[in-house]
Amino acid sequence: MIYMADTADLSALTELYDFFPLEGVTTNPTILKQSGMKLSVAIESILKVIGHGMIHVQVMSENADDMVREAKTYKNYFDVGDTFYAKIPVTPQGYKAMTALKDAGINVTATAIFTQQQALVAAKAGADFVAPYVSRLDNISSHGIEVVRDIVKNMTDFKLHTKVLAASFKTVDQIHRVSMNGSHSATVGPDLLMQLIKHPMTDISVKTFLEDGQDLYDISF
Numbered sequence: 001m002i003y004m005a006d007t008a009d010l011s012a013l014t015e016l017y018d019f020f021p022l023e024g025v026t027t028n029p030t031i032l033k034q035s036g037m038k039l040s041v042a043i044e045s046i047l048k049v050i051g052h053g054m055i056h057v058q059v060m061s062e063n064a065d066d067m068v069r070e071a072k073t074y075k076n077y078f079d080v081g082d083t084f085y086a087k088i089p090v091t092p093q094g095y096k097a098m099t100a101l102k103d104a105g106i107n108v109t110a111t112a113i114f115t116q117q118q119a120l121v122a123a124k125a126g127a128d129f130v131a132p133y134v135s136r137l138d139n140i141s142s143h144g145i146e147v148v149r150d151i152v153k154n155m156t157d158f159k160l161h162t163k164v165l166a167a168s169f170k171t172v173d174q175i176h177r178v179s180m181n182g183s184h185s186a187t188v189g190p191d192l193l194m195q196l197i198k199h200p201m202t203d204i205s206v207k208t209f210l211e212d213g214q215d216l217y218d219i220s221f
């Protein structure tokens with residue numbers, strides 16, 4: 001499974017990219033607002049941290065032609081080639097823009113997905129990733145994990161190349177369950193990414209190893 005960071009928090013990203021095998025960063029207008037940075041500064045700063053990792057940038061336009069122009073502008077502005085993904089909401093104009101963007105050779109991440117059909121239509125429109133919102137589904141008494149599972153099944157059954165990018169997480173268990181249901185990728189906030197790898201028994205085990213080995217390891221390195 002591909003892990004991405006769902007954040008524009010530069011210090012958290014720098015800390016995570018030092019050790020966590022992340023393959024990209026996803027952003028949206030809300031994430032930018034939380035960072036306090038304008039788009040140009042935020043994305044340029046993120047790119048300095050992530051190098052050749054994927055960068056997913058959401059468009060603000062509502063009309064398909066504008067979405068396409070906006071995405072093309074960002075791709076050129078940030079000069080990021082194939083690691084650039086235009087995040088396009090699954091509106092009617094968004095679907096139209098997805099097809100046009102793919103025709104123009106620009107990667108697409110279909111976002112704000114709440115149903116299996118929204119994802120399937122996005123895949124047919126050529127989206128490289130489809131992003132169902134797990135917590136936001138759970139919070140409206142729906143079932144985020146089941147939606148992810150159904151979308152994964154569709155991609156497999158219909159032999160589509162689109163990857164599921166599960167998004168909107170609040171718990172480690174949600175991430176565990178989307179992995180077990182075959183999600184190709186997940187984008188996760190920094191705090192939860194850290195929680196994924198934390199376990200008190202690991203800390204206790206490492207502490208014991210250090211104590212036990214203290215006087216035994218006699219080879220210099």
Ligand SMILES: O=C[C@H](O)COP(=O)(O)O
Nearest residue numbers: 006028135136167168169
């Ligand atoms: O871009 C989509 C986000 O992953 C949504 O996450 P959120 O529900 O935590 O805002």
